[in-house]
Amino acid sequence: MAFGSVGALLRAAEEGKPLWEAVLDEDCRDRGVDKKDSWERMTALWTAMVRSVDEYDPGQRSASGLSGGQAAKMAAAEKTLCGPYMGRVMATALSVAERNACMGRIVAAPTAGASGVVPAVLIPLRARENLDDEAMVRCLYVAAGFGQVIATRASISGAEHGCQAEIGSASGMAAAALVHAMGGTPGQMADACAMALQNVMGLVCDPVGGLVEEPCVKRNVMGAVNAMAAADMALAGIASAIPCDDVIDAMAAVGRAMPAALRETGEGGLAATRTGRKIAQRTGGKPGV
């Protein structure tokens, strides 16, 4: 078992090595492998992430017909409120989430349903900041380190703790990785993760027809945008009043209090709306009650 708290993660990073390296070293101890083995495995995930974006097919549609073509629409929008860079982030989030819905190959980060968030914030950033692949792999270690604490103290499963545990966790992990990429401190990474999680606390998992499509695909966009805002706040010196570990524990408590209908059963929230039920009937998915 590796880091059980963000506090422990920060203490390890105080011992003279960068936070990403503390996560890597702990992985080596945890799994009994050497640095090269761990690094190669993480690099393979980064390569697969880049491919999942590069191979986006605007013509693909999911079996239900609910997903497909949305990333292309976003990328083609000429004038956006968020500006061209944020537009690229949003289109990237959509492209991976749609590809997932269409049974394409993606990297679960931390889950398949939330697989668009981390690549959406990292891939456009690599191009804009001229970063190399090694820098991006280090970002993934930071994201995984925070993700591991969330998974240990709370959950990364929508069926257990709602969407806050899936898109929320992805957003917190992405926010920490962004702070690292922009040269922030470990403390700022923890603040960014905490703020990203605070912003989505209580978010329910209510997939229409029980399918990982509506609203999941669009929530990947929200997770990415939220991560960037939280990272920018942390980098600007804004701290989370509640420490990251406490935020994660609060998220777990909220998750435990969530009724089953709002935890990936397809029986509550958007899934239980009249239209949601109709879509479920049409797609042969879960009817919703």
Next chain:
Amino acid sequence: MTIFDVMGPVMVGPSSSHTAGAVRIGLTARRLLASEPVKADILLHGSFAATGAGHGTDRAIVAGLLGLAPDDADIPRSLQLAKERGMAVHIHTGELRNAHPNTALVTVTNAMDRSVELSASSLGGGRIRINAIDGMEASFSGEYPTLIIRNQDRPGMLSEITRVLYEQRTNIATLQLYRDRKGGLAVTVIECDDPLTPALRQELAGLDGVVRYTYLNMGEGT
């Protein structure tokens, strides 16, 4: 829980539990049969039954039975592949008693008419739990080389089994015991840190009191 349970796996969507985990259930059934299945009966229970079609759970399990990995781009067309390879597939839904919401009961048969029945659940993140093999209760992940031994419930049986493992310096990761009644039949499930050699498996099979055994190693081919 390692960092690679949080970051990764590379997989075909849309759901780590309903798709990637389902592929692993199919793969596990194939490994247990240790040969090419020609017939498969797949019963989907709970959420697998309710939302399995939209998540491709049916295609994912069949893909695993064909030996495809969770990241194989051919998973969506596995039903067609099964047809081409001459594997007869019957998929239906049903209720299993006291089962996890994401559970499948898979019965596979090879050309020699040998069958294996596997009950397994998908726990999320692509991880699975094997609940029973041929009706023998168990609870393990399949992530380690695993022995499933049906043996007589008598004093000393376990020490004889573990003695064989110790002779080859095989470390036991976890160990579970189940039995139907005192002095009846027991099931011993042992997860090991290292793969077991054929010689060691032979010695275990030859132990007095061992009725039958199954060996599962997801790291080895077929």
